[in-house]
């Protein structure tokens with residue numbers, strides 16, 4: 001079985017590389033700033049994570065939430081660890097917005113506000129905006145405590 005996360009090169013999406021996890025910008029930016037924190041080793045069941053892996057995941061999550069609060073001030077965060085499609089431990093951080101946000105001239109409207117984040121439309125922002133967003137998140141990442 002070929003695991004898509006084990007073979008993927010995340011250099012385009014990468015925000016931060018920790019000891020055990022990578023923080024990556026999600027391809028679909030319907031929820032502005034959505035990211036995935038992906039375990040660097042292949043593991044299918046999160047209850048088998050080691051204590052140090054769990055500790056780093058929590059620290060990275062706290063830091064990412066701080067970054068997005070400063071950048072876009074989301075009204076809520078959803079955290080999802082599902083494993084339905086890719087059986088490689090990863091956490092989705094899905095910022096939720098009660099009102100419209102704009103970034104780089106693009107409008108972001110959370111039509112699902114108050115409801116489950118799924119289903120949501122395909123929402124691929126232009127490559128230039130994607131890279132700009134990634135780079136700005138990195139700048140904030142290096143700034144927050």
Ligand SMILES: [Zn+2]
Pocket residue numbers: 003004005006041042043087088
């Ligand atoms: Zn894997």
